[in-house]
Amino acid sequence: MIARSRRSRAAAASRLFSGLWGAAALASVPAGAIWSDDPALNLVVADGASEQVQPKVVALADGGFYVSWFDNATGGYDVRLQRLSASGVELWPHNGILVADRSLSSTTDYGLSVDAAGNALLAFNDDSQPTERIVVSKISPAGVALWGTPGIAVSDSKAFLASPRVAGTDDGEVVVAWFQSPDTVLQRLDPSGTALWAAGGIALAHSGDTFVLSDLQATGSNGGLDTGNVIVSWVRYVTFAGAKHLWAQKLDPDGAPLWGAGHRQVFDLDGGSLQFGNFPGFEPDGAGGAVFAWYTSTPSLQVRVQRLLAAGTEAFAHDGVEVSTDGSRLRVDPSAAFDLDAGELTVFWVEKNSLQSQHGLYGQRLDALGARLWGSEGIPFLALGATEITQVRALPALTATLAGAAEGGTGSHALVAWAETVAFDDQPIRAARVDATGGLVWAPPVTTLKSSATSTSRLAAATSSDGFAAFAWTDGEALRDLEAQNLNLDGTLGTWPFFADGFETGGTTAWSATFP
Numbered sequence: 457m458i459a460r461s462r463r464s465r466a467a468a469a470s471r472l473f474s475g476l477w478g479a480a481a482l483a484s485v486p487a488g489a490i491w492s493d494d495p496a497l498n499l500v501v502a503d504g505a506s507e508q509v510q511p512k513v514v515a516l517a518d519g520g521f522y523v524s525w526f527d528n529a530t531g532g533y534d535v536r537l538q539r540l541s542a543s544g545v546e547l548w549p550h551n552g553i554l555v556a557d558r559s560l561s562s563t564t565d566y567g568l569s570v571d572a573a574g575n576a577l578l579a580f581n582d583d584s585q586p587t588e589r590i591v592v593s594k595i596s597p598a599g600v601a602l603w604g605t606p607g608i609a610v611s612d613s614k615a616f617l618a619s620p621r622v623a624g625t626d627d628g629e630v631v632v633a634w635f636q637s638p639d640t641v642l643q644r645l646d647p648s649g650t651a652l653w654a655a656g657g658i659a660l661a662h663s664g665d666t667f668v669l670s671d672l673q674a675t676g677s678n679g680g681l682d683t684g685n686v687i688v689s690w691v692r693y694v695t696f697a698g699a700k701h702l703w704a705q706k707l708d709p710d711g712a713p714l715w716g717a718g719h720r721q722v723f724d725l726d727g728g729s730l731q732f733g734n735f736p737g738f739e740p741d742g743a744g745g746a747v748f749a750w751y752t753s754t755p756s757l758q759v760r761v762q763r764l765l766a767a768g769t770e771a772f773a774h775d776g777v778e779v780s781t782d783g784s785r786l787r788v789d790p791s792a793a794f795d796l797d798a799g800e801l802t803v804f805w806v807e808k809n810s811l812q813s814q815h816g817l818y819g820q821r822l823d824a825l826g827a828r829l830w831g832s833e834g835i836p837f838l839a840l841g842a843t844e845i846t847q848v849r850a851l852p853a854l855t856a857t858l859a860g861a862a863e864g865g866t867g868s869h870a871l872v873a874w875a876e877t878v879a880f881d882d883q884p885i886r887a888a889r890v891d892a893t894g895g896l897v898w899a900p901p902v903t904t905l906k907s908s909a910t911s912t913s914r915l916a917a918a919t920s921s922d923g924f925a926a927f928a929w930t931d932g933e934a935l936r937d938l939e940a941q942n943l944n945l946d947g948t949l950g951t952w953p954f955f956a957d958g959f960e961t962g963g964t965t966a967w968s969a970t971f972p
Contacts, residue, residue, distance in 0.1 A: 490543045491543060491951050492941065500939055501538055501540075501940050502937060503551070503937040504529030506528040506529045506530075507527075507935075508525050508528070508536075508936060510563060510565070510930075511914055513568075514918055515570075515926075516921065519541070519542030520539060520541045521539070522537060522538070522540075523537070523538045524537045524538075525938050526566075527551070533563050534555075536552040536553065537576055538551075538553070544942060548599050553595070556580060556584075556591065556593065556607070557606070558582065566578065566620060567580070567623075567672070569623050571628060574597050575595060575596050576593075576595040577594055577623075578593045578622065579593075579634070581620070582607075582609070585609075587614055589617065591607040591608065591609050591610070592622060593608075594630070610651065613636050620632060620635075623672050625674045625684045627683055627684040629645060629647065629684060630646075631645075631674070631707075634669060638666040639659040642686075642711070654711075660705065664694060665693070666696075669689075670736055670737070671688070673739065675687055675740050675745075678743055678744040684709035685707065686707055687706045687738070687740060687745075688705055689736070691703075700729045700730040701724040702724075702736060702750060703719050703724075704720045704746065705719045705720065706744075723750065723760065724775070727755060729753055731788075736750035741763060741794055742794075742796040744767075745764045745766050749791065749803050750776075750790065751787060751788045751789070751805070756783070757786035757808070758778055759778070759780075759803065760775065760777060760778055761777055761792060761803055761822060771826065772826030779820040780807075781832045785808060785809055786808040786809070789806045789846065789848050790805040791804055791848045793850040793851055794852070797868075798868055800823050802820070802892075803820050804817060804818065804819045804872045805817075805818055806845045814841055814842065815844050816840040817837045817845050817872070819894065844876070845874050845875070845876060847912065848873075851872075851918075852919060853870055853945055868892035869889055871887060871889055871890075873905065873927060874887075881911050885904070885912055885927065885941075886903065887943055888901055889945070898946070898947035905927060905941045906931075906939070913930045915928075916928045924943060925943040926940060927942075
């Protein structure tokens with residue numbers, strides 16, 4: 457998992473002044489209906505009768521978020537969606553709106569994105585018809601299903617269908633991808649939902665190979681050089697038990713491959729393989745390319761990273777750079793934050809001893825050519841110990857003042873969050889901020905996001921356009937509710953006190969202070 461963020465001065469200022477209304481309205485907001493400043497009392501987004509699982513979160517231009525999940529309150533793992541303001545206020549009814557009423561007994565992965573107009577985009581398996589299909593739904597900021605209920609079907613095959621992804625492009629269109637055994641298939645839709653590519657989509661296929669979709673992201677405009685383009689990645693194998701390799705391709709608005717007919721092999725090391733069942737995500741680098749972080753199962757459990765530039769050329773050595781040269785230990789579960797201004801990335805992962813009985817949190821920073829900046833083994837942020845570390849999530853952290861950060865730039869700091877398995881049903885969530893030298897910024901250096909003695913699963917993360925981070929997860933083994941929490945750049949929880957000195961923005965402590 458990799459994350460990247462930019463900000464807009466005008467948008468931040470607009471939201472600041474809109475806080476006048478928000479401050480007046482808080483008196484009518486029920487207790488607990490905004491971001492909590494207490495890690496024992498996180499924001500409850502969904503608490504239906506049964507489990508709420510597989511949360512996803514994406515940021516909006518207004519500083520808020522869309523949060524999606526599968527809800528099993530009535531059976532079938534229905535698709536639901538909620539919109540949160542920048543203050544954590546639920547803008548739609550509690551437990552969200554119903555996107556799709558399903559009757560499934562199990563789930564695969566699905567896609568959540570946002571289009572250029574701020575509409576939510578969801579792609580998922582739908583069983584409302586005799587033949588299961590892949591459906592794309594567009595939900596307006598007001599909660600209206602713009603493409604009907606449950607949405608527009610893009611698949612027309614009776615093959616096994618799974619794990620769709622969706623991306624809103626900068627030109628206002630939508631690209632959806634899914635696994636249609638044995639191929640990865642893509643379709644493009646205009647704002648009205650009309651399919652723009654061939655009926656049934658464009659298949660990425662090769663005789664004798666299986667291409668299982670891994671991720672799909674829009675590139676962003678890149679100064680007009682990549683308008684409407686998307687990047688797609690997939691795991692390629694020949695036999696089910698054979699080696700798993702990571703491939704990628706960039707497609708233009710007509711569906712033409714921009715990285716050659718043979719695609720790009722991000723990782724195809726002879727004798728090497730990704731972990732079975734692992735489908736790494738990636739993040740566009742903001743310059744027409746993409747940054748990848750993954751781990752291998754053979755020849756050993758090892759984390760690697762790679763950046764593909766806009767033309768598809770590799771910035772690092774082929775098959776990626778290993779984050780550590782220490783061959784005595786193992787590494788899994790990487791997550792990276794990319795700093796576009798410096799062309800550098802910070803990656804965090806779970807370090808394990810050879811018996812996998814001890815676990816730690818390590819990090820590494822790589823320059824634009826892939827050189828390791830934090831030593832040959834990286835930096836241990838949590839030394840190896842008996843407590844299991846899982847669900848590592850990295851996000852960029854801006855380094856300027858709030859006002860200065862609004863001018864743009866990604867900053868050189870990174871946020872990292874993770875879950876600690878204190879006991880089977882006790883998994884607190886922690887976070888830290890790390891600077892470009894590997895130093896821990898906050899005092900104390902670690903913030904607890906969630907402290908309740910319950911389990912944590914499927915931790916999702918996003919960076920607000922206001923700069924802070926938001927996290928969502930399924931909480932507990934019994935109730936399995938969906939909870940969320942924000943994290944400010946200074947390590948605090950809860951809504952930023954923009955009006956600490958009254959309603960005058962100029963000179964207020966919160967507005968003018970440089971975050972540590």
